[in-house]
Structures are given as C-alpha cells and as structure tokens.
Amino acid sequence: MSKVAIIGRPNVGKSTLFNRLVGKKLALVDDQPGVTRDRREGEATLxxxxxxxxxxxxxxDAAEETLAGRMRQQTEVAVADADVIxxxxxxxxxxxxxxxxxxxxxxxxxxxxxxxANKAEGRAGEAGALEAHGLGLGTPVAISAEHNEGMIDLYDALAAVLPQSAPELPEEEVAPLVLGDDEDGTELDPTKxxxxxxxxxxxxxxxTLLNAxxxxxxxxTGPEPGITRDSIGIEFKxxxxxxxxxxxxxxxxxxxxEDKVEKLAAADAIRAVQFAEVVIVLLDATIPFEKQDLTIAALAEREGRAIVIGVNKWDLIExxxxxxxxxxxxxxxxxxxIKGVPVVPVSGRTGFGLDKLLEASFKVAETWNRRLSTSRINRWLSAALDANPPPAVSGRRIKIRYMTQPKARPPTxxxxxxxxxxxxRSYxxxxxxxxxxxxxxxxxxxxLVMRQGDNPYDKNKNR
Incomplete structure (x- = not known):
C-alpha cells in the first residue's frame, strides 16, 4: 500500500488532517503547538x-541534539519512506x-x-491559499480538515500521483478452536x-525498549521525561x-x-490499555515498585488484561x-x-532479555485465552471443597453446587x-x-461471579 506523509511546521493542523483521513481520533490534537512528537501511521481512505x-x-529549525532537532529527524525519516508528501x-x-x-x-x-492550504474555511483563508503558489511546489489544495471541506480537491490531487497497486487477494482465515463442555481449549486466534x-x-x-x-x-527517545505523548502502535513480526x-x-x-496535553496523553495511554490483550508494566530497576507502578498494574488488572512486569535498566544493577x-x-x-505474574529483567539499551519478555507475553496471552472444560473445573472444585469447606455464616450453611467458565479474556x-x-471474600x-x-x-x-438459586421460602420474592 502506498505511503503518504503529512509534514509542515507546528500547529498547521497536520494531526487534524490525519484524524480526518483515517476516520478516527488517533492523534492528539490541541491548539498548543508541538503536541505531536513521534511519527504515527494509520490506514486512511479518501x-x-x-x-x-x-x-x-x-x-x-533547531540543533540536532535538542528535542526539536530529534523530532525533525523523525520527520525526515518519514519523508524518505513516503511515496507522496x-x-x-x-x-x-x-x-x-x-x-x-x-x-x-x-x-x-x-x-x-x-x-x-489548511484552515481555508471562509474568506480568512483565501489570501493564504493563493499565497501558497509562491512556494513553487505546484497548485495548492485549499481545505479545512476540521470542517471536512475541500476533500474532493485533495482526492483529485492524490489520485493523480499515487502509484497504482494491484488488488490484494484475501487470505484464508483460520478460525480459533471451537470448544465443547468436555474439552479444554483456547480463544486465541493465531491469525491476528x-x-x-x-x-x-x-x-x-x-x-527505548520498542526501538531495541x-x-x-x-x-x-532522550533524557527528558515525558517525551512520548501519543500512543503509537507499531506492527512487526x-x-x-x-x-x-x-x-x-x-x-x-x-x-x-496539570498540563492539558499531558492529560490527553494519559487518557490515550489508558485507552491503549483497554484495547490491548497483554500489558507490559515497565519498571525502572533502580527504583522499582513505586506506588505509581502498583497503581498502573492495578489499572491493567481492573481492565482484565494479561500482565507482564518488565524490569528495565537491568544493566545498571550489580x-x-x-x-x-x-x-x-x-x-x-x-x-x-495477579499472583504468579511474570517478572522479566530487560535492558532496552543493551538488548538484554528482549526475547524473554516477548516469550512471557505470548505465554500469559495463551493463559488469558484459555477455556477449561466444565468436567475438569468441577473435579477441581470438589477437591477444593473437601479440603476446605465453605464456612457457615450466621448459622446458615453455604452450599456450593458447581462451577462453569462462560468466557475467557480474562477467564471468568x-x-x-x-x-x-x-x-x-477470604474464601x-x-x-x-x-x-x-x-x-x-x-x-x-x-x-468469579456468584449465581444462587431462588429461595422458595422467600416471602419478598414476588413483590
């Protein structure tokens, strides 16, 4: 598929145009310039x-060693990789x-x-759109990404320069294992x-870990904390x-x-957790298990995600x-x-432990997708009840009859x-x-969900 890169100086509406063409609010947008830092890819349709x-x-136009200079280098890579700019x-x-x-x-x-020429809605943008002829890069296309104006003209310009690609043949789909009550299995789809x-x-x-x-x-990357703002999704094998x-x-x-953009970035990170299957909670080996680390792990557990704890900067530990x-x-x-959660030491700087971290991620994903047969569950339940029967509460005996697993992801x-x-709760x-x-x-x-039968002696049942 052809690649199209959106470039320009800060705050001209690049991310707004990106969101418009991909049909989703993937990139963070704010009036403050310089919100976007990493390059983000998405499948667009016009x-x-x-x-x-x-x-x-x-x-x-900043020095290469500064944050702005490193951001410009990322843009230059995108330009080199693109078919159209x-x-x-x-x-x-x-x-x-x-x-x-x-x-x-x-x-x-x-x-x-x-x-x-973006932000060309109304008469305020007419002069600027005409002035763009002076750049010597051809006839400018006047649009308003925010108001969805001028998209037909943009389509005509793109259609004239995009290389024609052959239609892709559909791949044969492999369905995940279909389960019955008498056998174990999985809901993991290896094709996705x-x-x-x-x-x-x-x-x-x-x-640094993803770059490795x-x-x-x-x-x-860099020594400055908080460089990443958008949640960037990268596919690889x-x-x-x-x-x-x-x-x-x-x-x-x-x-x-306190900063509005940081609030948007935090919300974007939480949304990434909600749509993930596996969450790698990355700790700093020199100051591990800070209160915020535990809060992040608890967030992933509440969202029901499979979790791996990665301990980064392991090269600094003696x-x-x-x-x-x-x-x-x-x-x-x-x-x-999440008792038994994998704890994997890694170093994004030296490459130590990278394969083990992904191995642990695939292993917990398989566990997270596991479906157990009803017969196996109830054999275990019978043994667990014999070893430690449920207590009586207020003189009334609690009777547990059986258990089933209606879903995985996470196992319920x-x-x-x-x-x-x-x-x-202790039981x-x-x-x-x-x-x-x-x-x-x-x-x-x-x-663990509780379901109890109706009590025929409950006088309030039919009220």
Whole structure:
C-alpha cells in the first residue's frame, strides 16, 4: 500500500488532517503547538483511494541534539519512506519564512508533493491559499480538515500521483478452536496480531525498549521525561508471530498532571490499555515498585488484561540474582490479585532479555485465552471443597453446587449454589488462588461471579 506523509511546521493542523483521513481520533490534537512528537501511521481512505498515512512532528529549525532537532529527524525519516508528501501550511497566517525554508528541503526529496492550504474555511483563508503558489511546489489544495471541506480537491490531487497497486487477494482465515463442555481449549486466534501495550511511569525506558525490538530509532527517545505523548502502535513480526505493540505516554499521579496535553496523553495511554490483550508494566530497576507502578498494574488488572512486569535498566544493577528474587517476592506480596505474574529483567539499551519478555507475553496471552472444560473445573472444585469447606455464616450453611467458565479474556467463572451472597471474600480468594495453582492460571486476572438459586421460602420474592 502506498505511503503518504503529512509534514509542515507546528500547529498547521497536520494531526487534524490525519484524524480526518483515517476516520478516527488517533492523534492528539490541541491548539498548543508541538503536541505531536513521534511519527504515527494509520490506514486512511479518501473516497476510493486507500493508503497508509504518516503523521509527523512539526518541522523546526533547531540543533540536532535538542528535542526539536530529534523530532525533525523523525520527520525526515518519514519523508524518505513516503511515496507522496502532503506539505501543509496555515491559510489564515499565509506562507511564513519557515514554510519557505522547509519547502526547499522537501523539494530535494524528489517525490510528488501536494501543498495543502489548511484552515481555508471562509474568506480568512483565501489570501493564504493563493499565497501558497509562491512556494513553487505546484497548485495548492485549499481545505479545512476540521470542517471536512475541500476533500474532493485533495482526492483529485492524490489520485493523480499515487502509484497504482494491484488488488490484494484475501487470505484464508483460520478460525480459533471451537470448544465443547468436555474439552479444554483456547480463544486465541493465531491469525491476528497480538496487541501489547507498554505502560509505566515517565522515563522508565518504554520507547527505548520498542526501538531495541525494532532495531531502529523508530520512536523519539532522550533524557527528558515525558517525551512520548501519543500512543503509537507499531506492527512487526517476532518468530513468525504478528505483533502490534503500543508505546504509551508515561503515567504520573493524577494530582501531578496539570498540563492539558499531558492529560490527553494519559487518557490515550489508558485507552491503549483497554484495547490491548497483554500489558507490559515497565519498571525502572533502580527504583522499582513505586506506588505509581502498583497503581498502573492495578489499572491493567481492573481492565482484565494479561500482565507482564518488565524490569528495565537491568544493566545498571550489580547483584542481579538476589535482586531478581527480591523483586519477584515483592510482586507476589504487593500484587496478590495477579499472583504468579511474570517478572522479566530487560535492558532496552543493551538488548538484554528482549526475547524473554516477548516469550512471557505470548505465554500469559495463551493463559488469558484459555477455556477449561466444565468436567475438569468441577473435579477441581470438589477437591477444593473437601479440603476446605465453605464456612457457615450466621448459622446458615453455604452450599456450593458447581462451577462453569462462560468466557475467557480474562477467564471468568460462575459459581452456583445457595447463600452465596454471604460467601466471605477470604474464601473467594482461597478458591481463586487454588485455581491459579491447580488449574495452571498464574499471573492473570480471574473473575468469579456468584449465581444462587431462588429461595422458595422467600416471602419478598414476588413483590
């Protein structure tokens, strides 16, 4: 599929145009300039034209060692990778000296260039759109990405330069295993990419870790905390398995978030967790299990995601054997709701442990998708009840009859019996922990739902 890169100076509406063409609010948008930092890709459609669209950071004439300079380098990579370039200007301001400067740089890319005069709604943008002729990059296309105006003209310009691609043949689908009540199985579909979100506090090394997996500087990194803002999804293959990994903004305590853009970035990171299958909670090995780390892990557990704890910057640790044992004990103690969660030491800087972290991710995904047969569940339940019967509450005996698993992702079990509304939380934890150990369900959220039969002696039943 052809690639189209959107470039231009900050705050000309590149991300708004990106969201318009991909049909979703994927990129963060704000009046403040410089919101976008990493380049983001999405599948775009404009009438009958389908292409991959790349949103980029605003072009800034800054030194290479600065954050703005590193952002410009990411844009230059996008330009080199694209088939067509959309050079966006702000019609209401007109052509600025910075626009003219970067137009000269873009011209040297020797690729089809379409000048897009954005924010051209009403008469305020007419003069700026006409002024764009002076850039020497061809006839500008006047649009308003926010108000969806001028899209037909943009389509005509794109259709004239996009390379024609042969139609793709549909791939044969392989359905996941269909289960019956008498056999174990899985809901994991091997034909779909495994969706992994990497989350953690600012400066834990999330973007560095993804760059190490990809083998390139795909994401912007640096000593400054909070560089990543958008949740960037990147697809790649690992050992013939398809992955889509989301790099997210660092999550700080809510009380410490004051900037509007940081609030948007935090909401975007939480949304990435909600749509992921596996969440890698990345800790800083030098200051692990801070309160915010535990809050992030608890968020992923509440959302029902499979969880792996990655301990980054492992190259900075000296007594590694004892430190790893200590951290695994801490995980068991501090995160009892996901007892058995994998704790994997890694170093995004040196590449240590990267394969083991993905191996752990696939393993917990398989556990998260597991479906157990009703017969196996009830054999375990009978043994668990014999070993430790449920207590009597207010002199009334609690009777547990049987259990089923109606769904996976995460594994959810329904317990049937009488007086279950009085079943103590401690006994529910006993059942869940026994399931983890005996039925091999470590380190994932487990949902336990109570269902009790109608009481024929309940006088209030029919009221």
């Amino acid at each position: 009438f009958d034209a389908d292409f991959t669209l790349i949103d980029t950071a605003g072009l800034d 959309l050079f966006v200007i702000d019609s209401r301001i007109g052509v600025t000296p910075m626009d003219s400067h970067f137009a000269g740089l873009v011209r040297r890319a020797d690729k089809p260039i379409i000048v897009v 990419p495994l969706r992994i979100a990497v989350v953690g506090r600012p400066n834990a090394g999330k973007s 997996w990809l083998g390139e500087d795909r994401l912007l 690992w050992r013939d398995r398809d992955l889509k990994i989301f790099d997210t903004a660092g999550l700080r305590k809510r009380s410490r978030i 007594a590694r054997g004892s430190k790893l044992s200590e951290m695994r004990e801490s995980a068991e103690r501090l995160l009892p709701q 079990f329904v317990l049937f019996g009488n007086q279950l509304n009085g079943l103590p 529910q934890r006993y059942l869940v922990n026994q399931m983890r150990d005996v039925l091999d369900l470590p380190g994932i959220p487990i949902r």
